[in-house]
Amino acid sequence: MTASREIELKLDCDAADLAALADHPLLHSPDAGHVTLHATYYDTDAGDLRAAGLALRVRREAGPDGERVIQTVKAGADGAGLFDRAEWERTIPGPAPDRAALDDTPAGDVLKEVGEPEIAARFSLVIERAWRPVRYGASAIAVTLDRGRIETVRGDLPVCEAELELTEGDPADLFALAQALCETVPLRLGALAKGERGEAVLAGRLDRPSKADRVALDPGTTAGEAFAAVARACLRHLRLNEAVFLENRDPEALHQIRVALRRLRSAFTLFRPVLAADPRAATLRDEIKRVTEPFGRARNLDVFLDETLAPEIERRPEEAGLHDLRALLGAERERAYAAVLAILDGAAWRGLVIDCVAWIEAGPWRGPAGTPEGDRAAEDFAADVLERLRRRIKRRGRHLDRLDAEERHRVRIEAKKLRYGAEFFAGLYAHRRKDRKRHKAFVAALAKLQDHLGALNDIATAHEIGAGLAPPERGAADGFPDPAAALFSAGLVAADVEARTRSLLAAAAQAHEDLLEVCPFWR
Numbered sequence: 176m177t178a179s180r181e182i183e184l185k186l187d188c189d190a191a192d193l194a195a196l197a198d199h200p201l202l203h204s205p206d207a208g209h210v211t212l213h214a215t216y217y218d219t220d221a222g223d224l225r226a227a228g229l230a231l232r233v234r235r236e237a238g239p240d241g242e243r244v245i246q247t248v249k250a251g252a253d254g255a256g257l258f259d260r261a262e263w264e265r266t267i268p269g270p271a272p273d274r275a276a277l278d279d280t281p282a283g284d285v286l287k288e289v290g291e292p293e294i295a296a297r298f299s300l301v302i303e304r305a306w307r308p309v310r311y312g313a314s315a316i317a318v319t320l321d322r323g324r325i326e327t328v329r330g331d332l333p334v335c336e337a338e339l340e341l342t343e344g345d346p347a348d349l350f351a352l353a354q355a356l357c358e359t360v361p362l363r364l365g366a367l368a369k370g371e372r373g374e375a376v377l378a379g380r381l382d383r384p385s386k387a388d389r390v391a392l393d394p395g396t397t398a399g400e401a402f403a404a405v406a407r408a409c410l411r412h413l414r415l416n417e418a419v420f421l422e423n424r425d426p427e428a429l430h431q432i433r434v435a436l437r438r439l440r441s442a443f444t445l446f447r448p449v450l451a452a453d454p455r456a457a458t459l460r461d462e463i464k465r466v467t468e469p470f471g472r473a474r475n476l477d478v479f480l481d482e483t484l485a486p487e488i489e490r491r492p493e494e495a496g497l498h499d500l501r502a503l504l505g506a507e508r509e510r511a512y513a514a515v516l517a518i519l520d521g522a523a524w525r526g527l528v529i530d531c532v533a534w535i536e537a538g539p540w541r542g543p544a545g546t547p548e549g550d551r552a553a554e555d556f557a558a559d560v561l562e563r564l565r566r567r568i569k570r571r572g573r574h575l576d577r578l579d580a581e582e583r584h585r586v587r588i589e590a591k592k593l594r595y596g597a598e599f600f601a602g603l604y605a606h607r608r609k610d611r612k613r614h615k616a617f618v619a620a621l622a623k624l625q626d627h628l629g630a631l632n633d634i635a636t637a638h639e640i641g642a643g644l645a646p647p648e649r650g651a652a653d654g655f656p657d658p659a660a661a662l663f664s665a666g667l668v669a670a671d672v673e674a675r676t677r678s679l680l681a682a683a684a685q686a687h688e689d690l691l692e693v694c695p696f697w698r
Contacts, residue, residue, distance in 0.1 A: 182341040184349045185365030186356075187418075193320050193335055195360050197305060201352065202318055204307035210238040212302040212323075216370050217272050219292045227285045230370040231294070233272055246273055248280040249370070298327040298373040302334060311352040314344025325373045332376050336365060350533030357526055364528050366414035384419050384428040387412045387438060392602035398556035399541065399549030402446040405599045406535045409439035410528065421519060424512060426477045433470050439531075440464060441595040445560050448548040453540035459531055466518060466527060473511035475636050480504055483637050487668050496664030503661045504640070557600040558697040564593040565695060572687045576680040580635045583683075587628040594621050597696075604696055613696035620690045627683035634672045634679075641665035 188196070196202060214234035218224045224231055230249045235242060243266055250261040263280040267273040272294055277283035286292065302323035309316050317340045325332040337356075339349050356362060367375065375381040390408045392401055413435035420428035443450065443460040450456035480501065488497045518524050534540075540549070548556065572586045597618050604610040644662050 182346055182349070184339040184353055185368070186337045186339070186353060186362040187365045188335055188337060188360065188362050190322065190335055192360050192362065193322055193337065196320055196337055196356065199356060199360065201311070201355055202307060202309055204309050204318075207305065207307035208238070210236050210304050210306070212236055212300065212304055214300040214302070214369075215270075216297045216299075216373055217294045218297050219286070219289065219294055221289070221292070223285055223289045223292070224282055224294075225374065227281065229282050229285065230368075231272065231277075231282055232370065233267070233270060235270060244268070244270060246276055248277065248282045249368075250281070298325060298377060300325050300334070300369055300373070308342070309352075312345065312348035314348035315342045316340065316344075316349060316352060317342050325369065325376060327373060327376045329376055329379065332372060332381070334369065334372075337362065345537070347533070347537035350529065350537060353529055354526065354533065357522070357529060361522065361525060362529075363525055364410070364414055364532060366411050366418070382419055382422055384425055384431045385412070385415050386431065387434065387598070390599055390602055392553060392600065394554060394603060394606060396553040396603070397549060398446065398449050398551045398553050399545065401553040401556070401600070401603075402442065402449050402549075403535055403541075405442045405446075406439060407532075409435050409442060410532055410535075413439070414528070417519060421516070424516075426481070429470065429477065429512075429515065430474060433467075433474055436463060436467055436470070437591065438595050438599075441592050442599065444592065445596050445599070449546060449556075450540050451548070452544050452546045453538055455534055455538055456540065459534060462527060463531070466524060469511065469514040469518065473508065473515050475640065476504060476508040476511055478633055479637055479640050480508060483633065483672060484668060487671060494664060494667075496660035497668075499661040500664045500668070503644070553600070554603045554697075557596070557603055561593065561596050561600070561695065561697050564589060564596060568593060568687075569691055574684075575687045576684040580631070583628060583631055584635075586687075587625070587632060590621060590625050590628060594618070594625060597621065600697070610696055613694055617690075617693050617696050620686070620693045624683065624686040624690050627679055627686050631676065631679050631683065634676060637672050638669050641669045 212234055214232050217231045217233065228250060232247045232249070234245050234247065236245065246265050246267045248263040263282075265273070265276045267276055274283075274286075277286065286294070300323060302321050305320045307318050309318055319338045319340070321334055321336050321338065323334045325334060339352060341349055353362070372381065388408060388411070390405050392404060396404070413432060416428045416431040416435065419425055420432060440460055440463060443456055447456075484497065484501055484504070488494075488501065491497060539545070568586060568589045571582070571589060575583065575586065578586070597614065601614055604614050641662075644665055
């Protein structure tokens with residue numbers, strides 16, 4: 176069976192937004208239709224298909240022309256918004272999976288390799304789908320508006336999303352249509368396919384923060400393809416944690432949002448030779464940094480309250496000023512979180528995320544205006560980038576224990592870039608056992624240096640937070656918390672954490688030396 180390509184842009188919304196889209200003038204079509212979908216996803220008990228990046232779905236479609244049952248195998252996708260993946264479809268006679276029809280698909284190969292185990296239902300979907308074909312730009316786009324639910328043994332999950340599927344033309348037109356729709360309807364870039372959502376519900380991780388996934392890179396990948404894969408992974412990481420933070424304000428989700436943003440900005444920097452001919456790259460990078468600047472304040476307060484102040488209170492619970500400091504900074508954190516939520520809820524932010532993925536997938540850097548660097552082998556490109564970063568850390572980290580806080584911070588930033596680069600390019604060095612071992616050893620040594628530099632940075636941040644407290648204007652008689660006591664306690668905390676500086680500096684200097692002794696995995 177020959178695979179077809181499904182290029183589909185997913186946009187999350189709520190029921191009111193879906194109704195607005197149904198009446199949107201850009202989506203009017205004389206050929207509009209409606210269908211009810213009942214779908215069930217299947218896998219082995221061991222999850223062999225999931226492990227291979229595949230999904231098996233059997234879907235019953237009840238429409239005006241009658242009913243049919245379609246069995247589909249989909250290849251996984253690690254991007255955000257744009258789902259460009261292979262799929263194998265066949266009409267089958269009944270509601271159960273047709274094992275014979277799987278023989279010409281990757282699912283059939285996987286099942287044979289693991290001994291032809293039984294496959295069983297994982298979860299089901301019930302979807303009311305309105306669809307209409309539209310023309311936009313030079314492309315034909317199938318627009319579907321889905322509303323329904325995912326049914327699992329762990330509970331149901333509402334589904335409300337729009338899908339724009341390219342049936343003919345240029346993927347850039349998908350994004351142009353999405354951007355036009357976003358001007359009047361608050362849509363967010365989708366990060367999970369329905370099957371992925373069902374699995375997340377079963378695993379109990381839909382509402383939990385998630386760390387960055389490994390970027391899948393093959394040895395034959397070009398530098399341009401590597402950048403696109405890395406950037407997609409960063410946006411996916413961002414959107415998964417953004418959804419969690421908007422739902423429950425989880426501090427770890429905020430932290431992972433910031434990690435995703437730093438990784439994305441680092442990707443722009445590491446791949447600068449690939450993007451050099453497209454000025455939009457620098458514009459997007461700077462805009463991401465500008466818009467998300469308030470996120471840093473919220474995260475710094477999280478770290479201070481939970482990792483610096485909390486242990487101090489545990490050690491000296493009788494110190495009333497520490498409790499006043501916690502209350503004072505707790506109120507500051509609430510204001511900082513409100514600022515973050517205001518950004519994430521804003522149209523400018525939603526539009527910026529869609530602009531990013533549109534540029535990644537269809538920006539000028541991918542066309543004739545791109546640089547020759549984009550066509551280089553990713554492995555050669557990675558070696559040059561990583562070697563340059565290592566040399567920079569070697570030079571800037573000399574006498575690390577004698578550097579001032581600003582100089583150490585610069586070393587820390589370079590170490591982060593090298594760490595992200597090592598993670599981004601890991602897939603290129605995963606095919607030989609020797610390379611995997613060298614990569615693991617290098618990243619471990621780099622992580623130690625980062626940990627010590629991060630602890631030193633937390634100390635500097637603690638000083639900044641204490642120095643940033645407003646001077647007392649009233650006493651405890653004016654109400655709780657007492658600003659004077661809080662200010663005094665902030666000084667005590669700063670003095671306590673400062674006492675750790677000498678040992679951390681020595682540890683960081685040693686970690687720097689140890690890193691330089693580890694054989695670089697890219698050589």
